[in-house]
Amino acid sequence: MTLQLEPDVAFGLYPDLGVAAAVADDRPFLDEVLRRHHFRYSDRLDVYLLPGDTPHNTAVHLVARASREFYDSGLSVAADPRIMLPPGVPTADGRPVRETLPGQSLTALTGELHSLRRSADVADVLEQILDEHHGTVGGLEEFIDTTAAWCERLDTPNGRELALHLRTIAHHVAFLGDQLTEAQLDLAVMPDVTPIDAPSLAKVPHLARHELPSVTRTARSRAALSSSPNRPTDLSSRRGQTTRAPAEPISPRLTR
Template sequence: MILPYKPDVAFGVHPELGVAAAVADDRPHLDEVLRKHHFRYSQDLDVYLLPEGTPHNTAVRTVAAATREFQDSGLSVAADPRIMLPPPIPTRDNVAALTTQPGQSLTALTGELHELRRSADVADVLEQILDEHDGAVGDLEEFVDTAAAWCERLDTPSGRELGQHLRTIAHHVALLGDRLVDAQLDLSVMPDVTPKDAPPLADVPLPKRHEIPSVTHTARARAAVASSPKRPADLAAAPEEAPRSTTAPPSPRRTR
């Protein structure tokens, strides 16, 4: 990585040793902060390294925390964006590895909602969560399924029982994805725009979980017949909503 200036600290990725940090000089403060965040100096390589086996997410959070501390001290920091790329998910022999990509943070997407005015824009954000390859819902289902397989691998009665429980949770996550798809489709055809005098979203109190009202059939029907940029007004809507199957369809994650 060639930089137009020399930063006080630079974070990068070593092909075999993981995340590394290099410093501009031997100032004690640089060494102190890096050691505080579990980096250790390698005299042979003249760089700081995290302990072997540090999980990817832990490494990313560590770099972010150290960077904030350096910047709060008025120091300049550079970081290789490849630090954000997670390693591929292990697979069985003769099965192509699943290449992972850095997904959008749910926190960042929630922040985006505060700036949006149109229903269709909210639908676009929700679609990112539901993306077949990089969406948070599919990632969560795959994570729970993998946790279930880990428990089953213990080959004990309690492990098999917990594995089955986690498989059930993964099934519920898939059902949650189906419900969110319904909501995303409803939002995409709603012509509603937030009034200019509406209070900021942060000022609207969130209902308690057990008080969240269900979406009525009338509301769904009204959204279905409404026109939007994505659905011309002259398209005829179905006179009645078709009953939804209670059986969860197979997850798209199974076919990647």
């Protein structure tokens, strides 16, 4: 195997200018692919740049798609991992800033479940989306609240009505987080391991979205009372530490 020391294309962050791409030579194909993904050549800097107002997620997707096209053509690509780091979210004075980390992929976490056998390991994966500072559930709740605030700034009846509806949805998301936390805690104390002869997870049928299975407390109680050799813990004390207070009453949506 021959290692190529210099890549054909390198993506990075240019100070004050955003995402940039540098090419090894002036092959037309390199220019064609970059321009197709909205990069434009700068004579002054001798690099390709995305427009300065390109949103972070859009920039990440454009870099990923261009990289994939180069890889599929047998070219080598290098990328600065800082491209994946999202910018901080503006906050009001006195409010703690939410630390920025590369976004979690629910698709990747879902795929990870297919290789797990122990209940405690599934609990660990579920805990990642429930993390107070970096979890997907908290991020979704913050996103919806921010969208509601944006609608309120319109200062119109429709804007205020939609903001109220969005804040109601945020309450539902907070409630969902509480329910997932309970499920995560139950998984954490279950000593169960997937049988060797169990079907692959991909072959287990999913319920249709409109079907809501009835849930009894029998399995939950059994799991809570079972001691786990993998993760011994005091469930009652842990619940007290992690479960949030009940959500505020949900306001009914206004009608036009």
